[in-house]
Amino acid sequence: MTEIKLEKKNDGWAGHFTAMAGPCDILINSEDKLLAHQLVSLAKKETQRIESKFSRYRTDNIIYKINNANAEPVEVDSETADLLNLSSTCHVISNGRFDITSGVLRKAWKFDCSENVPSRKQVKLLLKYIGWEKVTWSPPLITLPKGMEIDLGGIAKEYAVDRVSEMLLEKSNIGMLVNFGGDLRVVSKRKDGSPWRVGVEDPGTEKRAIRMLDIRSGGLATSGDSRRYLLKNGIRYTHILNPMTGWTVQNAPRSITVCAGTCVEAGILSTLAMLHGRKAEQFLDDQGVINWCTRD
Amino acid sequence: MAVTKNRLLTTLTSACVALGVSSSAAEVTEVDSAILIYSEIDRVSLAEMAVSAKHDFGNERIGSLKLVFDSLTGSSANGATSANFAQTFTSPSGSETYTTAPGETPLDGSFKDTRGAIDASYSFPLSRLTKAVVGSHFSAEIDYTSIGANSSISRDFNKRNTTLSLGVAFSHDIINPQGGRPDPLTTMIDQQEDDDDKDDDNDIPNRLPGNGTKNAADIILSLTQVIDRNTISRLNYSYGRVSGYQNDPYKFVSLVYPDSINYLYESRQDLRNKHALFGEVKRNISGDVLTASYRFMKDDWGIKSHTIDMRYRWQKTEKSYFQPHVRWYNQSAANHFIPYLTTDEPMPEYASSDYRLSDMTAVTYGLKYGRTLSSGRQVSVRLEHYKKLKNKSPPDVPEVMSGLDLYPSVDAIILQASFSLGF
Missing domain, CATH: 3.10.520.10 (ApbE-like domains)
Structure with missing residues (x-):
């Protein structure tokens, strides 16, 4: 079981955990640490549910x-x-x-x-x-x-991103973004209306290059x-x-x-x-x- | 069971809705702000605040808007030569005078201006491989107003490895110096005789009627070529034509007598045709970026200039970089550039002593540091030193200027800080 790590950002919290063979980040535009922890825990639980349900490496699904x-x-x-x-x-x-x-x-x-x-x-x-x-x-x-x-490995991760986004949207109306290693989705806008800035790795290049994007709504996948x-x-x-x-x-x-x-x-x-x-x-x-x- | 192209996305979107995930149109925005302080050592300092916003309307339609406010204060060389005695100058409005000590380069210390500018552009696709951009600008300061429009069209070829573009730009400027436009090559107000009524603007002699106007048109042809996956090159040719009032109303030419100097307002030709060729190569060297460019410009005022510019973006860590920058600039003088006039020669039709039209070499070197903050916002600081190298003083210098540095070097420090505002 992987742990949840909460990182303080100047506009709220970022929650990290590992699932679906990669890093999973939830950005939360709120100073409330307890709430952030709750939301990230829910996200992690939902991600692990989807992962175990649709993984082709398991024998119980x-x-x-x-x-x-x-x-x-x-x-x-x-x-x-x-x-x-x-x-x-x-x-x-x-x-x-x-x-x-x-x-x-x-x-x-x-x-x-x-x-x-x-x-x-x-x-x-x-x-x-x-x-x-x-x-x-x-x-x-x-x-x-x-x-x-x-x-279903080809769509499970993206599905998890959208599913988690939908779930978080139901739980809270604060600004959030779900980013599973570059496959991401804006849950909701930030309080001040500013866009989310995300660095998306361009895996096509040998040395890692990051593409900086400001995203207000919608999803992104690479x-x-x-x-x-x-x-x-x-x-x-x-x-x-x-x-x-x-x-x-x-x-x-x-x-x-x-x-x-x-x-x-x-x-x-x-x-x-x-x-x-x-x-x-x-x-x-x-x-x-x-x-x-x-x-x- | 072929599905038409446009229906594919609709079908996919409705299939996703069936998944229980709601779709919302993707939207992307970028915002930057910059503060520039330009300090020509002991001379002009400029503080600039720029706010630019870019909005992606989707489908490759991008609008951008930039607002700039800047303020110039300090001294600027007025063109007159230095002399072995104190020199007194009067501002174009006749309301201010300033005195330059013996041996010093005359600087106009009343130099103060505030400028506001707005730039807007919109780019949109015409077809899959063709893109168009339309834009306009407006800027205003106390004595100068400029309005303009531009448009360009570009097309990708060769699997998008080649882009060809053609652009045109027009601008119309109105020059309205305080106190009116000086009549070229006439004597500075204070030295004019019978001038006992200089408080009354309407009565200032040696003024041209009305505002000065200037029209400029440019055509730019550009070719961008991807050479390999790490190299991109660009070649531009541009032609520009400027017609109308091109004098700087605040610049003088010294008319040197054996024992004294008269200050005349400068006079420039009212038509200028420029041709420029620009080549640039950008290369990715394992994550760092080297940019090298060369520009050649030739105009019918007799100026030929060469610019070599090199910068190397050294990606120190994933989130920070250093970028050293070196630029070398050389130009030959304009035909009507003259350091000073003497009474030995007939009065030319055009004459200017503005150092920017002189034979000169300038070097700029600087360093930029940029960093991405943990919030994803970006900050950068740029510090540059501009130095105009000294020219040799001409031989046979008249007595009043002997032993003086007639072509002083110019030093300027430019400090710019920029950061994304992210609103």
């Missing part, structure tokens, strides 16, 4: 149950159903590029910065276990063909990870995989940061943009969203 049902239908609760509905919608609007069944590809791809690029055959063998269209989803029942599995790739014969294989080919997306930006109404939207847009490779910028511009793309 709904994801494990779905993935190990042996082609039998599994009934899911309404929250899981909401996330499956969203995943299904994203699969449609991305013409198959967004696919929560693509996780099995990690059996072939291990992004450890080595040269271990899988063989075509290895990848091809896995492709038959990929494709949301092969899944029978009739809420609240989901049936996965044998050998297939789902992974895709791209300079530490997860394979390098062979001078070709860099990013960790972004195209579920339709089973291969990494070529010519994608090193990192994409997108601004949208919610953190989930921003996260999905940045992931979809990555999957558009060289046309990532065009894709985002077509959507009319504020974005920053970093290329080599």
Whole structure:
């Protein structure tokens, strides 16, 4: 269990804890330390609930149950159903590029910065276990063909940011911001109406660069990870995989940061943009969203 | 099951609403404020307060507004040459006089002005790769009013690695010095004969009628090119044309007699065409940024100038940096620049002794320190020293000025503090 750390800021408190494999920060525009502690505790509890519920590393949750049902239908609760509905919608609007069944590809791809690029055959063998269209989803029942599995890791963190934001908004009307390692969401405005200033790491660059942003409302998410790739014969294989080919997306930006109404939207847009490779910028511009793309 | 582009976001947003998370439009704002104190050692000091605000309306539409108030006090070289005797000058309004000791550079100590300026601009996309900016400015001080507008259009090419832009700017200035505009190359009020009624502004002789006006138009063509992921370069060409009243009503030219000096109001040509070429390279060196630029300017007043500017932003820690800065500037004199006039030569049509039009070399060096506070706000302090290097005094100096430093060096210290207000 990680501890909560409260740090005094000149306009209130910042609460830190670790969850979902990274730092989680809650900024609170109030001098009330007790209240800050309460709010951060709630945020941490909610984050851990979401993490344990949707992690694919556990054997006691709904994801494990779905993935190990042996082609039998599994009934899911309404929250899981909401996330499956969203995943299904994203699969449609991305013409198959967004696919929560693509996780099995990690059996072939291990992004450890080595040269271990899988063989075509290895990848091809896995492709038959990929494709949301092969899944029978009739809420609240989901049936996965044998050998297939789902992974909500691609949206769980952003979902947690939005969920925690919603929960904090119900608890208090003071200004707050939720920031889980750059995936963030403005809960509410600061007392004096000034924007939140956040430094968002641009992971596309080798030396850490921070992009300073003033955000008043909405959410923000970044895709791209300079530490997860394979390098062979001078070709860099990013960790972004195209579920339709089973291969990494070529010519994608090193990192994409997108601004949208919610953190989930921003996260999905940045992931979809990555999957558009060289046309990532065009894709985002077509959507009319504020974005920053970093290329080599 | 193809989904059209515009519907994608709508579909996604409604899918998120179904998740139970409410969406609100993203909004981004930046605010900065700066205080600048410019102190030309023993001469002019300038305190500047600037407030700028930027607002992102979304969809790449950005508006910005900047308000500046500054105040100049102190002394400014009036153009007259130093002499071996005390010299007395009268301000253009005729109401103030000041005296310069023997051997000293004559400085106008009545120099005092307050300026207010407002700048507004708005940029918006015309298409996916084309962006337009429109802007305007207005500034006013006691004796000077300027109003202007500008517009530019830029387009990205070559996967956004190349940006080409074309801009135009116009401005209209009104110059209305206290006491009226002096008639060029006539004698300073106090030295005019039969001048026993100088309290009455309407009666000051040797004045030009009405206000002076000046119009300026500029065209700027700019090419920005990404060279590699750490290097970006920019090349600008600009052409500017200024027409109208370009004299500085507070500057004199000394007319040197064997035993005395007469002070004449300066006279500049009323048309000036400038061409400038500017090149800049910025390179990221493992987190630090080196910026080097060169500018060449040539105008039809005969001035050719070269500017070399280098700065290195040394990122000391994640939150603080030091930026040393060196700038070297050299220019040739304007055709009508003359340190002083003598009675041996015929009176020229144009003459100015303003050191800014002289043959000169100046060096600026400074250091800037910036820091991001734990609140995320940024503060920076810049300290710079500007030094105009000495020119050689001309040979055959008339008796009244012999042994004097006719081209004194100019030193200025600039201290600027800026901080984000964050409102």
